Amino acid sequence: MSAVVAVIDDLREESEELDALVAALETERWRGPTPAERWTVAHQIAHLAWTDEVALLAATEPDRFGDEVAKALAAPESFVDEAADALVAAHAPDALLARWRDGRQRLGKVLRDAPEGTRIPWYGPPMGVASMATARLMETWAHGQDIADAVGVTRTPTARLRHVARIGVRARNYAYAVRGLEAPQEEFRVELHAPGDELIAYGPEGAAQRVTGSLLDFCLLVTQRAHRADLAVTAEGRDADQWLSIAQAFAGPPGPGRLPRAEQAVRAEQAARGDR
Structure with missing residues (x-):
């Protein structure tokens, strides 16, 4: 098995593990908050669906993908949130899950069929097929962590890390x-x-x-x-x-990161008391 095929297989497995987690959630849990500010479980899946679709566009229609880069440059702090908001507004949880499944399956096929030496444009530097699959796995795992934290699930670390x-x-x-x-x-x-x-x-x-x-x-x-x-x-x-x-493994502007647990606990207590 080639290194490219191996990472694409790992991406599929990572996606299937997260799919099983969210597919079992009641609709109301999809509307619940996650550690990412303002993002629900639905936003997390919407982001993965959107990013898979944009990656598919980059791999198959690089000229059209250039338009997406232009949108990102015009609104670097908001374009990701806006894309997630749009999909959440347009789809109920079951339809959103179906859209993510379809997009990731189509992207997986394109990556498997890509000729050796293919370079795919992206928001950062262009990437080879293995690097694109790795980036998608990284995001799937990271957003899956947000969802797991939100619903109180402890995931077992795998070799995919x-x-x-x-x-x-x-x-x-x-x-x-x-x-x-x-x-x-x-x-x-x-x-x-x-x-x-x-x-x-x-x-x-x-x-x-x-x-x-x-x-x-x-x-x-x-x-x-x-x-x-x-x-x-x-x-x-x-x-x-x-x-x-x-350190950041993702493309785009620096993220806000997360507060230390101790500070999160203090803020949660203040919020419960109604402190400003």
Whole structure:
């Protein structure tokens, strides 16, 4: 099995796992909030459906995809929210789920059939087929985490997390660029402990700048699904420490990130008391 086919298969499995979770939810749960501000469960699935459809457009009609990039450049802070809002307004949960299923299946077929060496335009740098599949897996996992958190489900980490970690590491310089910062010249060493004590490592063993920790927690960090203070990920070296504060595995403007759990608890208590 080629590396490209393997990641496409993992994307399918990640999507099917999330599909099973949301398909079992009552309609009212789809309207419930998630940790992403203003986004319901329906918004999370709408975003995945929209992004799969845009990725399909990029792979099959790159000229038309250029129009989508222009929309993003015109409204970089709102175009993602607007797309999710539009789909949520247009579809009941069952129709929204059906649309996501259809789009991801069509995208999967296009990625499997793409000629070797294909480059797909995107909102960041163009990507190869494996990288596009990895990006879709990363987003599916990250938005699935929002949904799992919202409905009180603890997901079992899988080997698919290695794809999320890889894109997080490869996007290191991008995280600096979108903040107008100059990325360090030297490579970092990243060592992550996966379930079963497997070690997943990137970068030269002798690098002075090092990041170590849990594979799951690193993935939560680079997808900005948890605050660094709540995660078992540590840095050795000033540059590595700075990176952990700005890391992002996704294309687009820097995300707002999440508050530490302690601060979330304080705000929740204030809200319950009606404090301003």
